Amino acid sequence: MGIGKQTKRILITVAGGILLVVGVLLLVLPGPGLLLVLAGLLLLASEFPALERYVDPVRDRAMKAAEDSVASPLRIAGSVLAGLALLAAGIVWGTVKSLPFSGWSTGSSLILSSVILFALLIWSYRRVKSRHEAGTRASSDR
Incomplete structure (x- = not known):
């Protein structure tokens, strides 16, 4: 195995x-845990084919969780509020020096978490909406 391939394998x-x-940490903390587990498994399975058997079950659960997150207006509102709270906390932690772990390293990670949450929320909503529209078109074609 060449040095380039070995370096690529190590990085992946x-x-x-x-x-x-x-x-896995985000499975118990607020965040897109299953989607990150899926992303990690997909990367690892590209180098370690024995892990491929875990990809489909995790993908199914991650997609179900993404769809559930936008299943009702109340859940969407809760997710938006959580994202806004993360954004506000990031700004506060970045600017208020008397807080524990204050500074922009903590603040920016909280702000990044809110951006990821909003991006995943939009992605989930669009995915559910497109599936619903495809189902509606299929039933009207009958």
Whole structure:
């Protein structure tokens, strides 16, 4: 194995491992845990084919969780409020020096979390909406 291929394999393994660990942590913390677990598994499975058997079950659960997150206006509102709270907390932690772990390193990670939450919320909503429209078109074609 050449040095370039070995370096690529190491980088993919490290990135996949980080995504997997962060995803597992976010299963109990607020965040897109299943989607990050899926991303980590997909990366790792590209280098370690034995992991491919775990991809489909995690993908199914991640997509179901994404759809559930936008299943009702109340859930969407809750997610938007959580994103706004993360954004506000990031600004506060970045500017108020008397808070524990204050500074822009903490603040920017909270702000980034809110951006990721909003992006995933929009993605989930569009996915559910397009599936619903496709189902409506299919039933009207009958």
